[in-house]
Amino acid sequence: MGQSKHDHxxxxxxxxxxxxxxxxxxxxxxxxxxxxxxxxxxTHQPEEFRSGQAADHYNRFEEDFxxxxxxxxxxxxxxxxxxxxxPREGEFDDNEIEHYKTVLKSLKDKGFTVMLTLxxxxxxxxxxxxxxxxSGKSVYYFERFxxxxxxxxxxxxxxxxxxxxxxxxxxxxxxxxxxPPQKKSYWLATKCFFNMAQAHKxxxxxxxxxxxxxxxxxxxxxxxxxxFHAHSLQENLAKWVLDNIRNHSFNWFTQKTHxxxxxxxxxxxxxxxxxxxxxxxxxxxxxxxxxxxxxGWEIHPEGIFDVLIxxxxxxxxxxxxxxxxxxxxxxxxxxxLLSYLKEVYHASQSGTKIKGxxxxxxxxxxxxxxxxxxxxxxxxxNFETQxxxxxxxxxxxxxxxxxxxxxxxxxxxxxxxxxxxxxxKSK
Ligand code: BGC
Numbered sequence: 001m002g003q004s005k006h007d008h009x010x011x012x013x014x015x016x017x018x019x020x021x022x023x024x025x026x027x028x029x030x031x032x033x034x035x036x037x038x039x040x041x042x043t044h045q046p047e048e049f050r051s052g053q054a055a056d057h058y059n060r061f062e063e064d065f066x067x068x069x070x071x072x073x074x075x076x077x078x079x080x081x082x083x084x085x086x087p088r089e090g091e092f093d094d095n096e097i098e099h100y101k102t103v104l105k106s107l108k109d110k111g112f113t114v115m116l117t118l119x120x121x122x123x124x125x126x127x128x129x130x131x132x133x134x135s136g137k138s139v140y141y142f143e144r145f146x147x148x149x150x151x152x153x154x155x156x157x158x159x160x161x162x163x164x165x166x167x168x169x170x171x172x173x174x175x176x177x178x179x180p181p182q183k184k185s186y187w188l189a190t191k192c193f194f195n196m197a198q199a200h201k202x203x204x205x206x207x208x209x210x211x212x213x214x215x216x217x218x219x220x221x222x223x224x225x226x227x228f229h230a231h232s233l234q235e236n237l238a239k240w241v242l243d244n245i246r247n248h249s250f251n252w253f254t255q256k257t258h259x260x261x262x263x264x265x266x267x268x269x270x271x272x273x274x275x276x277x278x279x280x281x282x283x284x285x286x287x288x289x290x291x292x293x294x295x296g297w298e299i300h301p302e303g304i305f306d307v308l309i310x311x312x313x314x315x316x317x318x319x320x321x322x323x324x325x326x327x328x329x330x331x332x333x334x335x336x337l338l339s340y341l342k343e344v345y346h347a348s349q350s351g352t353k354i355k356g357x358x359x360x361x362x363x364x365x366x367x368x369x370x371x372x373x374x375x376x377x378x379x380x381x382n383f384e385t386q387x388x389x390x391x392x393x394x395x396x397x398x399x400x401x402x403x404x405x406x407x408x409x410x411x412x413x414x415x416x417x418x419x420x421x422x423x424x425k426s427k
Contacts, residue, residue: 011345012405018113018356019401020075021068021378022322024120024164025084027365028057035083036128037121037368040180049371055363055381061103063388067379068362069110071394072401076107077321077358079117079164080153083124086145097152104156115321115358116153117161117219118146118203121169121179121368128181133192134174142199143206150210160214161262161321162203165221166196166250178369197253204257217262218254219321222247222311224265224303228272228283235271238280242271247307251314260355261311264322268300294326295367295374301339308347308354317355320344324360326367326374333378333393338414341406359397363388 025032030053032038041050057064068076084096107114119142123132127141163169172179174189200218207214225243227235251258270283285298292298304323311318325336341357348354364377372383378394381387396413400406 008408010403010405010407011342011411012403013345014348014355015404016355017404018075018319018358019397019404020073020077020112020115020356020358021362022077022115022358022360023057023362023365024079024117025081026051026054026120026122027361027368028055028363029081030054030056030058032081032083032122034087034125035081035122036125036132036180037123038083039125039128040182044180044182045369045371049369051366053383053386054366055383056386057363058099060386060388062106064363064379065106065110065112067388067390069112071378071390072398073362074111074401075113075115075356075358076362077115077117077161078103078107079120079161080149081122082119082127082142082145083122085149086124087126089124089126089130089141090144092148097149100149101153101156104153108156113158113356114156115159115161115319116157117164118149119162119199120164132173132181133169133195134183134188136191136195138195139198139202143202146203147206150207154210154214158215159260159319160207160216162200162216162218163196164219165264166193166200166218167246168221170196172369193250194253197250200250200254201257204254215259217258217260217319218250219262219264220247220250221264221266222307223267223269224300224306225269225271228270232273232280234273234278234280238271242269243310247310258314258316260317260319261314262319262321263307263311264360265304265307265320266297266323268298268303270298293332294328295370297326299325299336299339301343304340305343305347308344308352309350312347312350312352315353317353319356319358320354321358322360323357324376326376328375330391330393333391334396334413337393337397337400338406338410341400342411345406 026037086092170189170193174183174192177184204216207216225239227239229235271280272283273280285292286296290298325333327333361376363379364375364381367374380389380391
């Protein structure tokens, strides 16, 4: 048998690939006092879980963007905080619109491709008092807000995300009870989901009237699913249902209103039949003995490959708009980045049109209902002093960006016990 040559070449990504990181306003800006989340956390969350000044990104965006630039990023994803811009119903604050213009301009001046999310989980408190996304009027309110801000900001935005993770928002706010208003009603969740779909379509059309060449999508929280027992009919049926509802339903209800797919990938889910009735259900990753993140989510790089291949059937360009690990051990983040990006590379090699990757997140941030404990950032934030310190993983990411791919010498970091700093410094 002939010996195959060991290949030392870089795993190259397509030319013009976007490399960046993401954030959302409420998770990093601080002091967003007119939002529903702020109002809710004062009475429903222990003090250490409240957003407070968060990473003070509202005042430190310039420093943060300079850091991202020095780390080689060529793209950035961020969101607007609706409650800053429209703190009271129908009253728009021109100073805040000006603020966001300055923020976006700062990114453009540094050469970033800008991806702007119009809605990322939080709402103005007045909007929530009027019934929030479960009310039929939500579509009108959101569209009015969008129509006010888009003409002012459009020159600084390259890619638009209408709504971040409608599925997560609807289920967490109206079924699971993790997000305000913590209702537990399938009916309200369904209304919320369909109102968001309406809102997406309207905003998509409006953006295309403003500029027929704009690129618009929504951020889809996709998961990969696997059955425990390969031949179990119940498990396979459950897998089919879950995959279709969770990963594809918003796409169906908003057909023909996507210029690209924006995929947020974090989780691999295993399905198993159990109990007396042999009903299929999701198995908690920690109980399977698999490697998990600090939030208990299974680390399964192959999952991102499967999802990318699945979504390639839409024949639209794909951006990975979120992918990241909550870990206090940055070596794990390095291995996470390399192993997931390796799978993204393979999906790209298989013909999937992947155009960018946004690591979640640029900074350690306020992880919504989980507070400040989970550490997702490429850059450490000391929330007492607001000092920023790039983590070793951010330099590994920088090397990948510089090479527009994964150089062979970095792949050896996938082995354990390697000092990341040393390998990166020696380059
Ligand atoms: C959300 C982010 C969040 C991340 C990690 C995503 O579902 O869009 O806001 O921080 O998950 O939990």
